[in-house]
Amino acid sequence: MLIAPALIGFVVFAVYPTLRGIYLSFTDFKVLSPPTWTGLENFQRLLGDQVFWSSLGVTVYFVVLSVVIGMSLSVVTAVVLHRLTSSTVIRGIIILPFLISGVVAATTWSWMLDSQLGIVNQLIEQLTGEPILFLGSRAWAIPSIALISVWKSMGYTAIIVFAGLQTIPPSIYEAGRIDGASELQMFRRLTLPLLRPVLAMVLVLTVIGAFQVFDIVAVTTKGGPANASNVLQMYIYDKAFGQFDFGYGATMSLALFAMLIVITFLQMRLMRASESDTN
Amino acid sequence: MVSTALGRPEAVPARKPRGRSTRRFSIGKGVAWLYIIVILVVTVFPFYWMLRTALSNNYSLITNPGSFLPVDFTWGAFGRVLGIASAEQSLAEGGSGASIQIAHFLLNSVIYATVSTVSIVFFSTLAAYAFSRLRWKGRELMFSLFLAALMVPGILTLLPNFVLVKDLGLLNTFAGMILPGALFSAFNIFFLRQFMLGLSEEIEEAALIDGAGRLRVLFQITLPMTSGPIITLSILGFITAWNDYFWPLLVTSDDSVRPLTLALAVFKQSSPQASPDWAGLMAATLVAALPMLILFMVFGKRIVNSIGFTGLK
Known part of the structure; x- marks a missing residue:
């Protein structure tokens, strides 16, 4: 039957691992020895794990920075492009960073942000005389990683928003103009409400993606300095593959998963709740 | 105005x-x-x-x-x-003396990305056809279950999938790298099913009446008509697989099957902290990015439209 391969893939590599992941999070699985059931021990450990809470904080900080900056830039870019030009070339250039891997982007930016020879610091030094330790200081590590992440994904998001804008019939804007609305008014009263479904979807996807940031961190800071950029996925990877503490790694994955579900649910509710009062 | x-x-x-x-x-x-x-x-x-x-x-x-x-x-x-x-x-010229066997890793990346993409798109097409054209018991239930999988983020299945691949003895092989993502993609199936539901069934019915088998109808009639979305998903799938980092990092342990993205990260991490070979690193990143840039030159317009298109579904 035609569905068989997909069904096998679904059961073996999606359902089974999900259930097994939940099971493992209640065990002390260390890869080499078979798992033993330890009940809620991992979850108690989680509650008292300082590093976990600090890396949750770091992750949330990253998510907020990258999503807020990324979404604002994407929406503005999409709207401006939509009003100015339909050039596919410009839209093409804007998604270039999406095509390359996080590793390539992170390597290039760690060179550009290098404290001694990086071009960004060359320019900053000429202006202020002081270089900024972008990836080497506690204060700048997460903002720098967020910047790289925004650079990489902004165009991609903008193109999706742009496609959403194209579905809005131009006649609505004509009507707005006849009524004497300014560009800013039309943006707030027409574009944003009409874009809500697209924005809701993009927001949910970006937040979920941002919570699982890994490759940029792995290449630029490896979680340092002193855990300042130790995002959750980095910590989970370190626990599971650095210290072979798979049971605990699974527990943290499960916790992250639970948080994502709650956040997605809340976002959906918020987006829907505010729908009625704008029309 | x-x-x-x-x-x-x-x-x-x-x-x-x-x-x-x-x-x-x-x-x-x-x-x-x-x-x-x-x-x-x-x-x-x-x-x-x-x-x-x-x-x-x-x-x-x-x-x-x-x-x-x-x-x-x-x-x-x-x-x-x-x-x-x-x-x-x-x-x-300031190199570290270490080199990166780009050609070898490039080949690994090509194998990984190509096989992954062809396989997942092919199996998704079969499943989408079954969901949109064939009538069978439990179809709707199965489809909702598949859709639910869209909600589960990778992080939950990554560790258990690693253990599974390890138990199967497939660590550090192409099979281990490719298999978990080769058969099932909720997004692809959903996307293709939506498209197929929009196609007229008349030609297919005519062919069936003329005695063509279901498979023949699928490959000779439905597939060519679905070529647009299939190419779209293939391009996006190829980009994703080419840039994939985390999963190959988990399941590979040496250079034999490692894709280029991973090799580049290792090269970056192993370069001396004091005075890295930045020129060499940038040359390596360029080579790693080049296939994507070429893909972009050839399919640029298509990629732009694909992204907008998939975003709206």
């Missing part, structure tokens, strides 16, 4: 705007264009900087770090990265 986004909305009506030509010189438009130009420059500059650095002599980079042109122009960095340059040559 108001043309300026910023300020003086009352100034326009006096000179009776005639469509676009009068709007062209407004301040709002100028600011908007300026914004777009800044965005474009910030987007493109890192690519230029890769090229500029890759064509520089790594030793000389220190002497003129702010130069916008390659410092002490040389192809040496590419030579080092591709393993053409001798050890003395590379040391003389």
Whole structure:
């Protein structure tokens, strides 16, 4: 039957691992020895794990920075492009960073942000005389990683928003103009409400993606300095593959998963709740 | 009709705007264009900087770090990265002496990305056909279950999938890297099913009446009509697989099957902290990005439209 391969893939590599992941999070699985059931021990450990809470904080900080900056830039870019030009070339250039891997982007930016020879610091030094330790200081590590992440994904998001804008019939804007609305008014009263479904979807996807940031961190800071950029996925990877503490790694994955579900649910509710009062 | 986004909305009506030509010189438009130009420059500059650095002599980079042109122009960095340059040559130009066997990793990446993409798109097409054209018991239930899988983020299944691949003895093989993602993609199935539901069934029914088998109808009639979305999903799948980092990192342990993205990260992490071979690194990143850039040159318009298209579904 035609569905068989997909069904096998679904059961073996999606359902089974999900259930097994939940099971493992209640065990002390260390890869080499078979798992033993330890009940809620991992979850108690989680509650008292300082590093976990600090890396949750770091992750949330990253998510907020990258999503807020990324979404604002994407929406503005999409709207401006939509009003100015339909050039596919410009839209093409804007998604270039999406095509390359996080590793390539992170390597290039760690060179550009290098404290001694990086071009960004060359320019900053000429202006202020002081270089900024972008990836080497506690204060700048997460903002720098967020910047790289925004650079990489902004165009991609903008193109999706742009496609959403194209579905809005131009006649609505004509009507707005006849009524004497300014560009800013039309943006707030027409574009944003009409874009809500697209924005809701993009927001949910970006937040979920941002919570699982890994490759940029792995290449630029490896979680340092002193855990300042130790995002959750980095910590989970370190626990599971650095210290072979798979049971605990699974527990943290499960916790992250639970948080994502709650956040997605809340976002959906918020987006829907505010729908009625704008029309 | 108001043309300026910023300020003086009352100034326009006096000179009776005639469509676009009068709007062209407004301040709002100028600011908007300026914004777009800044965005474009910030987007493109890192690519230029890769090229500029890759064509520089790594030793000389220190002497003129702010130069916008390659410092002490040389192809040496590419030579080092591709393993053409001798050890003395590379040391003389500031290389670390270490090289990265780009050709080998490039081949690994091509195998990984191609097999993954072809397989997942093929199996998704079969499943989408079954969901949109065939009638069978439990179809709707199965489809909702598949959709639920869209909600589960990778992080939950990554560790258990690693254990599974390990138990199957497939660690550090292409099979282990490819298999977990090769059979089932909720998004692909959903996307193709939606498209197939929109196709007219008449031709297919005619063919069935003429005695063609279901498989023959699928491959000779439905498949060609679905080629647009299939190409879209293939391009996006290929990009994703090519840039994939986390999963290959988990399941590979040495260079034999590692894809280029991973090798590049290892190369970056193993370069000396004190004075890294930035020219070599940038040459390597360029080579790693090149296939995507070529794909972009060929399919640029298609990629742009694909992304917008998939985003709206």
